[in-house]
Amino acid sequence: MDAESTVRAGERQLPEWATRFTDNALVGWIVIGGLTGIGFLLFIPGREGTTSWPPPWPAWLFLAIGIAGIFLYGSKVYPFFRRLERRLPESQEQWQRLEGKLISAFEELGAGDLVRSNQHARTLPERLSRVLLAASEALSSLAQQIQDSSIEVASTADEVTQIATDVASGSSEQAASVVEITAAMEELARTAFQIAENATRQAGLAARAEASGDAGAVAVDEAVSGVEEVQKRITAISQRADALGTRSKEIYRVLELINEIAQETHILSLNAAIEAVAAGADGRRFSVVAEEVRHLAHRSQESVDSVRGLLDEFSSSIRATIVATEEGMKEAGRVLERSRAASAAIAELRLASGDTSRVSQQISLATQQQNAASDEVVMTLREVSLVVQRMTGGLKNLSTTADRLNQLGLDIQLLAQSFHLDSPRSLKNLVEEWAKKLQKAGSSELEAQLDELVQGTPFIQMGYFVDTTGYTVALAYSRSLTNGHQIAVNLRELDMTKRPWYRTVSREKRSALTQPYESLFNGEKVFTVASPILGRDGTFMGVVGVDINVTGWTRI
Amino acid sequence: MSPAPSPVDQRGYLLVRRDGVLWGVSNGAVEGLTRHGARFRLAVGGAELGIDEVVGVVPELAVWPLTGALRRFWPDAAGGLAVHAEAPLVIVDPHRPPRALRLTDASESSKGEVADGERH
């Protein structure tokens, strides 16, 4: 006795007497009575088909059970079914109402409008409401996850596109660099060839310089030997001059001694003259001797002066000679030093010439090796260039794939947005909220309020309110998204009743979401979300719609 | 040089030096000899004389009187001239100590400084 059969029975209108046979209570009386009687009768016969009286105890037991059953049925079951029979029409009505609500809820759910579905679900019994709301919540959560995932897919696609662009840019730069390097390597090869030629010439010059250095070294060595010999002779002269100077000093001392003797003699002669005068006449001859002695002293003095003069000249010459020899020694020393320095420099020059010759040969060899290496580098760079070209082709495919991925993300987003969720990210919910606000606004405030709503939503390109005649009563477009764009057509002159979104909304009285199409406003790809404006009594008053550019849908 | 030399005092002479000049003082005339730092003070005739060095004592000296030519060009008081070790010296007159031997400043002078000629 399920509700369904009860409903079906209520629906078919059976005759009164037939309905009593289908009455479960009457059937119950019949079955129980029948069974009790049958059971009693079956236990009455004894062994071998004879009838026994009194009946055996199982018969009495069966009879007692049957009577108890009849009593119970009559006291409990039959009244129950009687009550049930009285409540059945009520239940049928209640069930019909419940069914209607459930159907409405599932219908809204099937249409993707989880908000209205939840509204219907809340009117259901608690258990049913809870289950249905839970299912709706799970579906809403899934839809939002799908939205998020679509945005993530689009972001990933954008990243891939950016990476592909960057890599493509890098590849272009790399290709340009390869070209530059190739040119530089060729220039390097030419320079190396010139260096090799110069090195060869340098080696020849170094060989000649080495030979010249050998001859110069010999000459310098001879010059050094000569200067050393001169130095020795000058030293000998200087030593002799010193000896002469020493002798002249001794002569000066002797002259000084002689001079002193002359002076003493002079004084002695004077004293002799004095004594001669004191002696009177007897001293006259002595005074002559004294005078002679004085003359002798005078001549001695003159000789000393003469010798001193000569000695002074001699000493002056000796000094000049000593000075000359000293200067000569110094000069010889300087010449010797310079000669030795020249000899050392020539030796270094010879070594350097030898080194230069060897280095030149090494340079020549190295440049040849460098040329070979440059050729290898050029070949390698050409291979790199081919790889870069192939990589650029692959990047283009990657970019195309990224575009398809982006489109896939948009498709998924649109699929998710087809659900009307109780979420600020649900476009249908957003537009329905706008519809409620615009419904409350006066006609003079309509456009201003619509403009405020559009400017406050960054991903909305345009919003509009179209009345039942298809006339665009209010129009607003995002200044940040459409700045500078020319309006392709005056939308107010168009009859919007022909637009697909208008027809869907006006017909189904519910929000609608279109697939991307080319906007009449600026010719770019947009999709539209539209919602009906209904009066208090549910009459259709118009449509509120928003256009969203496909390039900005990730900002939802 | 005349007249002939004659010793003034048989007791000998104390030889001292002042400013490079050698002086001789009769031992009998010496009243005292004291040391003042690196220098000496000689008490003669009641006066204190400053000397740089005490050269020594000689038993006798041949003393010549001062000549007129010397007095003409050197008016200081002296008892005569002598020679010792081939060096000339001036004999101090104990009654008239020479200005050349006076103490040079007040710090050197002792109590009861003798003015020139006062003790004579």
Next chain:
Amino acid sequence: MAEPLAESGHRRGLSAGSHLLVQAGEYVCALPLRSVRRVLRALTVHPLPGATDELKGLAEFGGEPLPVLELARLVGAPTGAKPAYPVTIVVWVGPQDARELVGLAADAALEVSEVQLTSVVAGNGGFILGEALVDGEVVRVVNLEALGGDQ
């Protein structure tokens, strides 16, 4: 008015004759030979404090003290070149009855020469008796008698 020395010299008992010519500064001085005791190389002189500029100091001569005078200062001679062999002339000074030995420091002892009295021109006094020409050179004759004692 100064009289010719020839006459005054006679009245004073001086006679012409040999003179020792010595160099004193830029002057050549003549010393009467009879008054010259000895010519010596310059003696070591010990200055006496408080002496005049003319007195060089005391020296030792023959074991006796000898005052030494600067001849150039005595005669007022300008300072000459530094002498190579300075000498000390030991002379008798003062009057004949009171002669004293004095040393005269000179730059050099030149020669003994005859000085003609008649050629002597009297001086203005002091230690120079007069001037004379000897071999064309002016010599100052020193008045040795004026050197002795207080005059």
